[in-house]
Amino acid sequence: MAETWTSSSVDAHLDWTPGSGRKALADAIRTAIRGGRWQPDAVVPSTRALAADLGVARGTVTRVYSDLAAEGYLRTSQGAPTRVATVGALPPSPTPTYPRTTAPRWTLQAGQPDPSLFPRDQWLASTRRVLAHTPNDTFGFGDPRGSLVLRTTLAAYLGRSRGVLADPARMVVVSGFSHALAVLGRAFGDLGMHELAFEDPSIDVFRRFAQDSGQRVVGVPVDREGLVVDRLESPAVVVTAAHQAPLGVTMAPARRTALAKHGAIVVEDDYDGEFRYDRHQVGALQALSPERVIYAGTASKSLSPSLRLAWLVLPRFLVDPVVSALAGSGARPAMLDQLVLADLISSGAYDRQVRRCRLEYRSRRDRLVSALPEHLVPHGISAGLHLFVPLPPEAEAALPVAAARHSLAIQTGTPHTLTEPSSGLLIGYGAPSRPSFGGALTALLAVLREVGV
Amino acid sequence: MAETWTSSSVDAHLDWTPGSGRKALADAIRTAIRGGRWQPDAVVPSTRALAADLGVARGTVTRVYSDLAAEGYLRTSQGAPTRVATVGALPPSPTPTYPRTTAPRWTLQAGQPDPSLFPRDQWLASTRRVLAHTPNDTFGFGDPRGSLVLRTTLAAYLGRSRGVLADPARMVVVSGFSHALAVLGRAFGDLGMHELAFEDPSIDVFRRFAQDSGQRVVGVPVDREGLVVDRLESPAVVVTAAHQAPLGVTMAPARRTALAKHGAIVVEDDYDGEFRYDRHQVGALQALSPERVIYAGTASKSLSPSLRLAWLVLPRFLVDPVVSALAGSGARPAMLDQLVLADLISSGAYDRQVRRCRLEYRSRRDRLVSALPEHLVPHGISAGLHLFVPLPPEAEAALPVAAARHSLAIQTGTPHTLTEPSSGLLIGYGAPSRPSFGGALTALLAVLREVGV
Numbered sequence: 055m056a057e058t059w060t061s062s063s064v065d066a067h068l069d070w071t072p073g074s075g076r077k078a079l080a081d082a083i084r085t086a087i088r089g090g091r092w093q094p095d096a097v098v099p100s101t102r103a104l105a106a107d108l109g110v111a112r113g114t115v116t117r118v119y120s121d122l123a124a125e126g127y128l129r130t131s132q133g134a135p136t137r138v139a140t141v142g143a144l145p146p147s148p149t150p151t152y153p154r155t156t157a158p159r160w161t162l163q164a165g166q167p168d169p170s171l172f173p174r175d176q177w178l179a180s181t182r183r184v185l186a187h188t189p190n191d192t193f194g195f196g197d198p199r200g201s202l203v204l205r206t207t208l209a210a211y212l213g214r215s216r217g218v219l220a221d222p223a224r225m226v227v228v229s230g231f232s233h234a235l236a237v238l239g240r241a242f243g244d245l246g247m248h249e250l251a252f253e254d255p256s257i258d259v260f261r262r263f264a265q266d267s268g269q270r271v272v273g274v275p276v277d278r279e280g281l282v283v284d285r286l287e288s289p290a291v292v293v294t295a296a297h298q299a300p301l302g303v304t305m306a307p308a309r310r311t312a313l314a315k316h317g318a319i320v321v322e323d324d325y326d327g328e329f330r331y332d333r334h335q336v337g338a339l340q341a342l343s344p345e346r347v348i349y350a351g352t353a354s355k356s357l358s359p360s361l362r363l364a365w366l367v368l369p370r371f372l373v374d375p376v377v378s379a380l381a382g383s384g385a386r387p388a389m390l391d392q393l394v395l396a397d398l399i400s401s402g403a404y405d406r407q408v409r410r411c412r413l414e415y416r417s418r419r420d421r422l423v424s425a426l427p428e429h430l431v432p433h434g435i436s437a438g439l440h441l442f443v444p445l446p447p448e449a450e451a452a453l454p455v456a457a458a459r460h461s462l463a464i465q466t467g468t469p470h471t472l473t474e475p476s477s478g479l480l481i482g483y484g485a486p487s488r489p490s491f492g493g494a495l496t497a498l499l500a501v502l503r504e505v506g507v
Numbered sequence: 508m509a510e511t512w513t514s515s516s517v518d519a520h521l522d523w524t525p526g527s528g529r530k531a532l533a534d535a536i537r538t539a540i541r542g543g544r545w546q547p548d549a550v551v552p553s554t555r556a557l558a559a560d561l562g563v564a565r566g567t568v569t570r571v572y573s574d575l576a577a578e579g580y581l582r583t584s585q586g587a588p589t590r591v592a593t594v595g596a597l598p599p600s601p602t603p604t605y606p607r608t609t610a611p612r613w614t615l616q617a618g619q620p621d622p623s624l625f626p627r628d629q630w631l632a633s634t635r636r637v638l639a640h641t642p643n644d645t646f647g648f649g650d651p652r653g654s655l656v657l658r659t660t661l662a663a664y665l666g667r668s669r670g671v672l673a674d675p676a677r678m679v680v681v682s683g684f685s686h687a688l689a690v691l692g693r694a695f696g697d698l699g700m701h702e703l704a705f706e707d708p709s710i711d712v713f714r715r716f717a718q719d720s721g722q723r724v725v726g727v728p729v730d731r732e733g734l735v736v737d738r739l740e741s742p743a744v745v746v747t748a749a750h751q752a753p754l755g756v757t758m759a760p761a762r763r764t765a766l767a768k769h770g771a772i773v774v775e776d777d778y779d780g781e782f783r784y785d786r787h788q789v790g791a792l793q794a795l796s797p798e799r800v801i802y803a804g805t806a807s808k809s810l811s812p813s814l815r816l817a818w819l820v821l822p823r824f825l826v827d828p829v830v831s832a833l834a835g836s837g838a839r840p841a842m843l844d845q846l847v848l849a850d851l852i853s854s855g856a857y858d859r860q861v862r863r864c865r866l867e868y869r870s871r872r873d874r875l876v877s878a879l880p881e882h883l884v885p886h887g888i889s890a891g892l893h894l895f896v897p898l899p900p901e902a903e904a905a906l907p908v909a910a911a912r913h914s915l916a917i918q919t920g921t922p923h924t925l926t927e928p929s930s931g932l933l934i935g936y937g938a939p940s941r942p943s944f945g946g947a948l949t950a951l952l953a954v955l956r957e958v959g960v
Contacts, residue, residue: 125760166647174638185628185630191622194813236837307577342592359647384836385836
């Protein structure tokens with residue numbers, strides 16, 4: 055137990071346990087100084103007095119004082135008494151800057167997979183294999199583009215599963231798609247490109263990463279066939295070709311071809327390309343024009359956004375500028391995590407995980423679609439982890455209050471709009487954990503009834 | 508085995524294994540189109556002809572063509588033959604952008620720990636414990652400041668081991684010190700601070716991260732007592748107070764006090780604060796002025812730079828701007844890695860790792876210091892993973908060629924200089940693996956003989 059000691063020579067309370075040694079004594083004095091109990095400029099107890107008070111050797115106190123003088127807590131000078139130096143005092147009890155808020159009970163937020171589907175056992179098994187076999191240089195600084203093992207494994211996987219033309223030398227591993235956008239925005243700027251187009255509507259937070267990296271963001275409308283390519287006038291554009299976010303449209307063949315020929319640099323955000331339910335896989339746009347299209351993939355939906363693992367397949371002319379912007383960002387994913395992902399893929403565990411998630415999300419999609427009131431027409435139901443229900447602006451406007459009343463976290467369409475109207479409800483059926491999906495669905499139906507749709 | 512098929516109706520080679528199914532056929536046609544073997548605008552084989560050639564059902568070919576049309580590889584129109592669409596062809600064999608260079612056989616590069624000391628078993632054990640017990644929300648999006656578990660664990664550890672006044676609510680977890688600098692540079696800029704001072708000399712790569720984030724970098728000289736605080740005129744400064752990088756000086760008590768009172772924001776880069784060999788621990792500067800000093804710590808030296816794990820303890824007024832700049836960077840370390848580090852610390856394995864490394868590096872330091880020619884005076888030997896040997900500029904200039912001849916990777920002082928001369932040799936004795944330290948030392952002595960010092 056710590057006891058409080060008061061030196062006889064000055065008023066110097068110390069929280070100190072007898073016999074706990076020199077380091078503890080130094081800590082106790084530091085605490086007393088920081089807390090303001092040993093006031094700035096006050097003369098400290100003499101070494102003799104404090105030693106006697108505390109029952110320690112005088113040499114111990116002398117040494118502690120000398121250490122604390124070296125650290126700037128005490129001020130010593132020849133022939134004068136030692137004093138407390140003027141140092142900043144610790145504010146006694148800092149209030150947390152980010153108070154905990156009450157999270158809604160149910161969630162149907164878009165863009166989030168069910169965290170309970172994370173394959174803990176497989177991740178551990180791959181970690182064990184990697185740690186048993188990886189060479190020591192894994193723990194050095196490594197290639198700025200990311201693990202060559204992962205890039206090689208991904209190149210084959212992306213070719214097989216998404217029809218991507220991937221060359222490991224043209225790939226970089228980044229800390230999530232948000233990091234990719236920040237890095238690409240920087241690289242485009244370095245190349246003299248300062249305007250980046252996004253689909254209108256598109257997920258608002260992603261546009262902010264581009265803006266923060268110095269890009270001017272403009273919108274290009276989306277209709278029933280996807281991006282209206284004729285309206286694209288920017289040097290570069292971000293598209294969600296396979297399953298438009300938020301509207302759910304799949305880009306039509308003619309639009310794909312038009313975009314591949316347009317001349318703009320295309321960032322193909324293939325955020326949920328692995329999740330298709332009803333029709334054949336639509337291959338990546340990137341393969342149509344590998345020297346103009348940047349393919350962006352991620353483990354955020356198939357595994358977890360908390361891993362911060364994503365990858366880019368780059369046109370050749372962009373490799374150097376992107377690697378340089380990536381290095382300048384100062385950040386990249388841990389090498390070990392990259393190798394664990396590579397092992398998951400090459401062991402087949404990743405494919406099993408994707409299939410398992412696909413089955414789970416398809417069954418939720420089916421439950422959701424059949425539970426929705428008949429007159430509501432959901433869009434984008436054939437793929438992904440979300441669907442979109444267009445609603446009149448008045449109904450959309452009433453949603454937040456109703457959702458709050460039923461403790462349901464949900465997003466609406468309008469915040470994702472640049473200029474084109476797109477009111478409606480964005481339903482992310484991936485977000486809830488398996489046992490809470492039913493409850494979330496019940497809350498959703500109650501909310502819809504309440505807003506009268 | 509894949510075989511090549513030539514359709515009778517057009518010259519259409521396909522690498523396709525009989526009986527391998529629809530998906531393989533689609534892949535084969537994609538490859539043919541990308542590789543230019545099916546030329547743009549060419550009429551494709553009729554479905555009847557290709558089906559007959561390949562011995563598959565006509566419906567199979569029809570479906571493959573329709574998929575490929577949806578992907579933009581083929582162009583179909585009512586009443587006209589199907590043609591190959593004009594798509595970009597894959598360059599036949601892309602040259603890797605970053606050719607492998609021959610690495611030197613020996614290394615004494617500063618700033619790198621021995622990768623063979625990474626505690627693989629302990630990391631795996633902590634990963635197992637975390638995966639067994641962590642709640643599912645670990646795999647969601649999480650707190651932008653980083654894991655609360657890690658921040659709480661680190662706050663206690665930093666208080667105990669480095670005398671830091673750490674409050675978890677004021678800490679952020681970042682992807683290495685380089686990421687910290689990029690984020691801080693951005694946050695300072697948002698607050699209207701556009702000039703960041705560095706010690707002169709200081710490690711050149713770090714200054715570049717600050718510059719890339721928009722800061723104007725200026726130098727403040729370092730003498731035998733550390734940073735010459737009187738010369739500091741910038742609103743913020745980065746210091747390596749405990750063991751100056753590269754010179755090895757420990758900041759004198761009077762300078763510490765002067766800096767704490769200066770009024771500038773101080774970034775205390777405590778990159779190797781855990782490694783002290785000969786004298787008492789010097790506590791963190793941060794505790795002298797927690798509302799002006801940002802404490803920056805890292806797992807790069809104690810564990811591995813490949814983990815990209817570092818942390819900042821912030822003055823209260825900087826929490827919001829830094830959290831916002833961190834979010835804008837798009838990057839952060841994986842939540843799982845953060846929890847594994849927290850488990851390493853709370854289980855005691857991290858302390859054991861630090862002690863183990865300290866013993867290893869101290870014994871290397873001893874071997875190195877006693878092997879150096881007597882007239883050379885190494886600086887900064889009491890701490891860290893590097894020491895500095897001042898040399899005349901002529902000797903320094905001769906080092907790179909001599910080092911290359913002996914296949915030794917090593918750094919000199921001048922590249923780290925802003926304006927103050929600091930020629931010499933920077934010896935990072937942490938970098939080699941244990942078995943290769945002797946060889947690196949022999950190479951070093953040969954290099955020194957060769958340059959005549």
